[in-house]
Amino acid sequence: MYYGLKNKAGRDFVIVILVFCGLSTVAVGLRLVSKRMKRLPLQLDDYLILISLMCVYCSVGICTASVTRGGVGNHFGLVVPLADLKYTLKLLIPLQGLYGIGLGCVKTSLMVLYLRIFGTTKKFRITIYVAMVIVWGWAFSIVIEAFLLCRPCELGPDRHTGSSMGAIASNWDPTIPGKCGNRNAAFVAAGALNMLTDIMVLLLPVPHIWSLQLQVGRKVGLLATFGLGIFVSAISIIRMKFLLSLNLADATFSLPDPFMWSVVEPELAVIAACIPLMRPFFTKVARPWFGGSSSRGTKNSRNGLNSDGTKKQFSRLNDSNASKNNDYALETIGGGRMNKVSSEANGYTVGVEGGKPYRIYEDGRSKTGIEESVQTLEDSDSGKSNIKIVGRGALPGGIRVQTEYSVE
Incomplete structure (x- = not known):
């Protein structure tokens, strides 16, 4: 039945x-x-x-x-x-x-x-x-x-x-x-x-x-x-x-x-x-939903991109804390313009572009090809700084910073 x-x-x-x-x-x-x-x-x-x-x-x-x-x-x-x-x-x-x-x-x-x-x-x-x-x-x-x-x-x-x-x-x-x-x-x-x-x-x-x-x-x-x-x-x-x-x-x-x-x-x-x-599956699924911008930044960094999707220039060094460390300039390796590195008393800013120093005046004019002589920068406390930076942006004594990358 x-x-x-x-x-x-x-x-x-x-x-x-x-x-x-x-x-x-x-x-x-x-x-x-x-x-x-x-x-x-x-x-x-x-x-x-x-x-x-x-x-x-x-x-x-x-x-x-x-x-x-x-x-x-x-x-x-x-x-x-x-x-x-x-x-x-x-x-x-x-x-x-x-x-x-x-x-x-x-x-x-x-x-x-x-x-x-x-x-x-x-x-x-x-x-x-x-x-x-x-x-x-x-x-x-x-x-x-x-x-x-x-x-x-x-x-x-x-x-x-x-x-x-x-x-x-x-x-x-x-x-x-x-x-x-x-x-x-x-x-x-x-x-x-x-x-x-x-x-x-x-x-x-x-x-x-x-x-x-x-x-x-x-x-x-x-x-x-x-x-x-x-x-x-x-x-x-x-x-x-x-x-x-x-x-x-x-x-x-x-x-x-x-x-x-x-x-x-x-x-x-x-x-x-x-x-x-199931952790690998849920990690992959949950990251876009709960990871926020950090998850997208991680994904872009693996593809050679910045968090905003622009191409990452690994050869560019940028000292984001320049205002806190006496304006020590860093030297760019593969080109690109740096942020403000020092304020001169006579109304211009010194930077390094393409391995060469440059000046940006207050009226917007720029001048490159500065002689690679020793520059004396302004110190906020004494007016004159005992720290001298050469034209190519290297610290006295030839200190070099090298970072090695390995891709797996």
Whole structure:
């Protein structure tokens, strides 16, 4: 029977998981874009995140099918027949497996990243490997639990319960006599272990981040970035709450919330694992918006331009504090006119242009080609300065300032 999305509970559940599926896809996309911007190849942690994203896609497809074909959100017996209940319970098994594998890949991806960044000591590497074993032990227990929770009674070959397929079928066919474990308790135990592994993975990099030679604010920022998974642990607690309220006597009606949180949790885990690696993208995007004129100046300087877009003349030296240092003149190397360098008592200003001195009189007349004799400049305190500047603008004693540039 086809139910579509007519039921509000089922429709809302599908909309939520689709929205977060889109967000997790965007997060992975930005992670890969950031990698490309840094010209870095895809590494093991990236491939693990991609596997997790594939698990999310499959989970979204399964949950959508459980609503449109399995009747999730409707009451069993009143609307949903037994055949559709079996169909929904069948979908529950692969959904559990995808939940465990998807979260296992996300946590392993983070640990591989920690290993690459902080894995300089043997002790830390061993700690990471032990944590990986614990995480995958939990993930495989989720998969095994999905198949072994129910065990059929031995009724003979007429009911086909003696075969392995009959044993598996008892997990979704309530008409097969048998014994099932407490599903609610099993789900809650798995959720509690999941939360413990979350905390374990989040705490792994804390000592190493705190020992970095950085300001306290930056350390806190790094811890917050890597600690976003704490929100995923909060979702795990919410999921356990709804699993405790699961009513298997009317499974199709009570499954929307447990299904939704079982898919949203891996989706948020993928997003949290990608955020620490998005910095190159956000730095490039945010700089034009929040960098102001300094960001534009930085960009222009890399292109050989001034902040106003004019061509930068690296050979020109300009002493902007001439009025504060007794008007010491600087010599231009590649041409160009300097600012005012000294005030003469007889009404003209001395400067250097193209390596040659020049005068600018108060009436605007200029005279170049001044003899390169020693000039005595005015001193504001004594009238005569003991500091003498030769015509070419060099200080007595032939002091030369040289700046070296290297282009990488």
